[in-house]
Amino acid sequence: MTPAGARIAAAIAAQGPIPLAQFMTVALLDPQCGYYATRDPFGAAGDFVTAPQVSQMFGELVGLWLAQAWLDQGKPARPLLVELGPGRGTLMADALRAMAVVADFRDAVEIVLVEASTALRTAQAAALAPLGKTPRWARELSEIEADRPLFLIANEFFDALPIRQFVKTERGWCERMVGLDARGALAFTLSPVALPVGRVPANRDGAPPGGFYETAPAGDALAEEIGHRIARRGGAALVIDYGYDVPGFGETLQAVARHAFADILRDPGASDLTAHVDFGALRDAAGRGGARVHGPIGQGTFLRRLGIDARAERLGAQADRDRLVAPEQMGTLFQALAIVPRDATPPAGF
Numbered sequence: 001m002t003p004a005g006a007r008i009a010a011a012i013a014a015q016g017p018i019p020l021a022q023f024m025t026v027a028l029l030d031p032q033c034g035y036y037a038t039r040d041p042f043g044a045a046g047d048f049v050t051a052p053q054v055s056q057m058f059g060e061l062v063g064l065w066l067a068q069a070w071l072d073q074g075k076p077a078r079p080l081l082v083e084l085g086p087g088r089g090t091l092m093a094d095a096l097r098a099m100a101v102v103a104d105f106r107d108a109v110e111i112v113l114v115e116a117s118t119a120l121r122t123a124q125a126a127a128l129a130p131l132g133k134t135p136r137w138a139r140e141l142s143e144i145e146a147d148r149p150l151f152l153i154a155n156e157f158f159d160a161l162p163i164r165q166f167v168k169t170e171r172g173w174c175e176r177m178v179g180l181d182a183r184g185a186l187a188f189t190l191s192p193v194a195l196p197v198g199r200v201p202a203n204r205d206g207a208p209p210g211g212f213y214e215t216a217p218a219g220d221a222l223a224e225e226i227g228h229r230i231a232r233r234g235g236a237a238l239v240i241d242y243g244y245d246v247p248g249f250g251e252t253l254q255a256v257a258r259h260a261f262a263d264i265l266r267d268p269g270a271s272d273l274t275a276h277v278d279f280g281a282l283r284d285a286a287g288r289g290g291a292r293v294h295g296p297i298g299q300g301t302f303l304r305r306l307g308i309d310a311r312a313e314r315l316g317a318q319a320d321r322d323r324l325v326a327p328e329q330m331g332t333l334f335q336a337l338a339i340v341p342r343d344a345t346p347p348a349g350f
């Protein structure tokens with residue numbers, strides 16, 4: 001068993017089955033044995049490849065999108081440039097390079113990186129060192145001052161946040177938990193008590209037996225907080241991730257290691273765990289915070305409207321462009337959602 005698996009099994013032996021969200025938090029973020037804390041998961045030699053790793057064009061266009069939003073809002077003073085979960089720091093480095101054409105934004109911003117993993121913080125510092133802008137780090141958004149305009153990017157961040165799952169049974173909707181089987185291995189189980197009927201969302205009516213629904217309380221709270229800050233102080237947020245607008249009845253939690261699906265419970269800490277992002281829930285949450293939401297729209301449509309075709313031609317990078325925008329690659333499964341103040345003009349691409 002992996003160190004994270006042993007730690008989780010000991011907790012279950014002591015206190016009984018734990019909610020899936022608690023399992024995910026230890027497996028991904030435990031400072032000693034969590035997945036992100038103990039490895040660099042990216043790239044061909046790692047477990048998965050993200051859009052900033054595919055091509056510099058991704059970070060460049062995101063950087064210009066943020067700078068354009070700042071210009072559209074009349075260049076508000078003291079802007080913060082925040083990235084949630086910057087991975088290796090590739091996106092931010094490419095964004096800052098592209099922002100040379102909007103030098104007053106680049107000069108004005110203070111960069112804050114929200115990153116749980118100390119290993120990845122080191123990689124991010126190295127990526128940004130040549131660019132003449134020194135970032136600071138925060139453990140979460142709530143640590144960052146709220147009284148400044150917020151320009152924020154989150155790529156493949158919300159999918160890594162812990163989710164809760166509920167399964168339709170004869171007893172009603174029961175929460176999915178992680179327990180131990182007769183041999184002491186981690187195994188899924190269900191909460192003995194069903195969810196009160198009034199707590200089940202209306203769009204879950206008609207679920208077949210064994211049907212799922214998923215919630216991401218931490219992700220929803222974060223989207224509401226982003227919406228609240230942007231509504232009050234201005235700014236713009238861009239959330240890009242794979243996900244859906246209207247939930248189905250299937251589960252979307254998956255484990256990935258070395259570019260292949262893995263068993264969710266077998267090797268916690270050694271595989272990435274993600275769930276598809278519920279963009280409808282994020283939109284509602286940011287709206288509750290007081291902001292206006294645009295999208296989601298497909299990543300392919302979004303990048304094309306921002307001019308990726310011309311940039312690809314210039315770089316001779318049509319094959320990389322196709323990976324980012326083609327419907328059968330990342331263009332449709334990945335979605336982009338923008339959060340801006342209610343009175344702001346629609347952001348570029350939306």
Ligand code: SAH
Pocket residue numbers: 029036050051052053084085086087088091114115116117120139154155156157160161
């Ligand atoms: N945005 C990057 C990396 C995506 S992977 C890219 O596109 O390449 C997810 C990133 O979020 C990693 O950097 C991971 O360490 C970080 N992360 C995941 N959960 C987090 C949390 N709860 N708080 C802070 N950082 C987190």
